[in-house]
Amino acid sequence: MADLPLKKIKFQPLEDQVYEQLQTAIMTGKIRQSDRLTVRALAKSIGTSEMPVRSALNRLTTEGALVKRASSGTTMLPQVTKPEFTEWMTLRALLEEQATVLAVPNLKTANIKRLESALAALDHA
DSSP states (O other), X not given: OOOOOOOOOOOOOHHHHHHHHXXXXXXXXXXXXXXXBOHHHHHHXXXXXXXXXXXXXXXXXXXXXXXXXXXXXXXXXXXXXXXXHHHHHHHXXXXXXXXXXXXXXXXXXXXXXXXXXXXXXXXXX
């Protein structure tokens, strides 16, 4: 039998799949500050039972990405204070500067041309 260039199928628990979907939705802004997430509604939306959703929400809550409102049984994004936001933006600026310093020596001509094109488009906008 020929050695086919196929990838092995990766087993991933349902809870991890739900977690990754929710994590991506949080990071990309698809879950908004005003959204009230419920286990039942998420399970219906994703097409799974409630248990993997509950586990994923608990994991995200433990990580601080979400907070639970015991009174309503909903989960939502945490409120961010102005000092927290300021700290995050300061850290982001420092990290982005350092990332740029580390990346510049590895730039190729094609990368520079793409950056120049993006900058021109940004200027135009």
